[in-house]
Amino acid sequence: MRRTERLFQIIQILRSTRSPITGKELADELEISIRTLYRDMAELAAQRIPITGEAGMGYVLDDGYDMPPLMLTADELEAAALGAAWVASEADPSLARAARDLVSKLSEAIPKELRPIVLDASSKPIRTRAKVLERFDGALLRHAIRERYRLQLTYTDRDENTTDRIVWPLLIAFLDRNRYLVGWCEMREDYRHFKTDRVKELKVLGQKYPGRRAALIKDWEETTVKRMHC
Secondary structure, rough: OOHHHHHHHHHHHHHHOOOOOOHHHHHHHHHHHHHHHHHHHHHHHHOOOOEEOOOOEEEEEEOOOOOOOOOOOHHHHHHHHHHHHHHHHHHOHHHHHHHHHHHHHHHOOOOOHHHHHHHHOOOOOOOOOOOOOOOOOOHHHHHHHOEEEEEEEEOOOOOOOEEEEEEEEEEEEEHHEEEEEEEOOOOOEEEEEEEEHEEEEEEEEEEEEEOHHHHHHHHHHHHHHHOOOO
């Protein structure tokens, strides 16, 4: 979890209860060290978040604090809610939960008069085919993408040939209701698109691949365009 996400999560945890929460309880829930938590609390204090804490007593978010309202138009809110509804119906379970949480947070963060727009958009049915069945945890894949970890894949192609690959994961792409892992394949020494429902096994390796992910994505885009015009 990135630090900005962790700081927001600390606020959410404190908002959800009126009783003090000890530093150890917060650190355990966030799966971080107590030293890291103290640094995070100092950063929140520097940002003037009204958190009161005493040794042996725990931390409390002062009454009356709320997140600032999002400055979004009605159309922008509807677009965000519709997008979240689509993700909730199409993505893997952990990302689907995140999409539903997003709608909830949007409803809390915006002015009251705009909340019906979010609730109405998020309740509209998203028509789609049967969900893609995947044999791996999508959260692990997204973590590997964000942190640039190499992957070991056992993959079966459309001709039913199964191979083991080492892949540098770059992004997840959606095309015609199918999900693809886009990455650099060490075996082919080239960019490849792997249908996620054909991945038999996925293992996150401890080593990070070289180079910047943004640069590799740009190179993939340029390579794709060149091949389309060949």
